[in-house]
């Protein structure tokens with residue numbers, strides 16, 4: 001048999017799925033079509049582009065303006081909003097994190113990632129009736145008090161969170177689970193919005209260096225809703241170990257599954273490896289912005305393989321894990337540069353792709 005050449009391979013594509021039947025009151029047939037399309041995408045690519053999400057374009061424009069206003073500030077000013085170690089909030093300066101350490105593999109170029117970021121999240125005060133750990137559900141850090149940055153990012157946070165919940169409603173149908181199955185795992189979900197800015201001034205670039213905007217990783221939680229500029233950089237790994245550029249269609253949001261969903265489905269659905277490698281043209285990096293809404297589940301939820309996902313006679317690929325343990329190991333890796341030793345399966349995929 002002849003080896004397959006690149007031209008014979010089906011082109012790598014992130015499927016486009018219209019989720020409007022679940023955002024509005026779609027017919028059972030329309031919902032079933034959406035659920036089937038989501039199931040196909042989750043089994044094969046682990047990334048989806050969604051349309052029909054119902055987010056008003058002005059909310060996305062507000063998010064983009066907030067990102068621009070904040071990251072335009074001088075580095076020394078932004079640094080005052082760095083959170084204490086272990087608190088997943090506030091500012092991250094360029095070259096202070098390594099995402100590949102979240103799955104236990106040091107960056108191939110031995111350099112930290114050059115993205116800068118700002119995180120906000122669900123706080124303990126959002127759930128006054130529950131005694132949630134103050135460190136995980138930490139207060140937000142607002143650079144301008146209750147000013148436009150807070151208003152705009154919180155508006156996006158609410159909408160992205162709504163979309164994440166629509167997605168878990170679809171997931172329950174697509175996986176043949178009872179309606180509302182995810183609710184018990186997500187009613188005080190540990191959600192974080194991470195706004196990323198990829199921009200190094202020309203003087204800061206070593207042209208021949210192997211520059212990494214954000215190292216290869218899988219996302220940690222249930223599902224991520226990603227707003228991104230239509231600028232190259234985001235790359236997704238396929239089954240043959242090749243990286244593919246992914247740009248969202250105009251108006252579409254990217255969605256990708258995290259590790260907890262891969263664990264629940266015993267990898268029937270994928271938590272796909274991705275990274276950000278912006279092209280360097282004439283010594284310049286084209287600026288790229290993104291905002292990832294991580295829907296990570298209740299801190300005290302226990303995640304183990306769903307019935308029917310483990311073939312008879314086989315063991316589940318992963319032991320049960322609490323959201324707390326899983327997320328703590330990942331964040332210690334990426335943010336505190338402590339290699340995560342509990343992600344062997346993911347680490348192996350990274351090493352194979354190198």
Ligand SMILES: O=C(O)CCC(=O)C(=O)O
Nearest residue numbers: 194196228234276290292
């Ligand atoms: O910038 C991007 O498009 C991806 C960001 C990402 O993967 C993340 O924040 O986990």
Ligand SMILES: [Fe+2]
Nearest residue numbers: 217218219274
């Ligand atoms: Fe990611």
